[in-house]
């Protein structure tokens with residue numbers, strides 16, 4: 163049975179409109195070239211497309227096969243470096259490492275425990291000094307904040323307001 167988003171994507175290209183402004187601002191200030199970016203729950207790729215247009219390589223994951231195929235069509239038409247994976251985030255295990263992981267309004271679609279389960283599987287693939295950028299319902303962010311505070315890595319909070327939680331994974335040198 164098609165999911166709600168599968169039906170939305172079948173009915174309309176670019177259904178979610180422009181990229182999320184806070185993510186655009188982050189990439190305006192991000193000075194790394196050729197970064198590897200994972201877009202978790204990418205949908206039709208409104209974020210993945212603008213990030214790839216800046217020269218980065220993006221892997222987008224979503225269970226809506228139509229969203230992924232539209233994303234890949236757009237990427238091919240523009241010659242962008244985007245790979246797509248059709249997968250259910252409840253079981254998805256990322257492979258490799260990423261400079262930036264973005265999760266734009268996807269985690270609220272999962273049960274509360276599963277949101278943290280996804281973070282548990284995805285955050286280890288963020289490289290040292292890499293970033294996790296989350297947009298979600300404000301009421302869901304407290305549990306995510308607590309997740310990062312309890313993690314073994316040191317996460318520096320860059321933005322925590324208006325439904326955005328942006329963090330950087332820092333590995334500080336051991337004291338001599």
Ligand SMILES: C[S@@+](CC[C@H](N)C(=O)[O-])C[C@H]1O[C@@H](n2cnc3c(N)ncnc32)[C@H](O)[C@@H]1O
Nearest residue numbers: 167178203204205224225226250251266268271
């Ligand atoms: C609100 S849309 C956001 C899409 C995209 N991040 C954006 O901002 O345009 C939520 C997305 O999460 C995806 N999604 C929801 N539950 C999922 C699951 N269990 N596994 C994979 N994708 C899922 C939906 O298919 C949909 O594309």
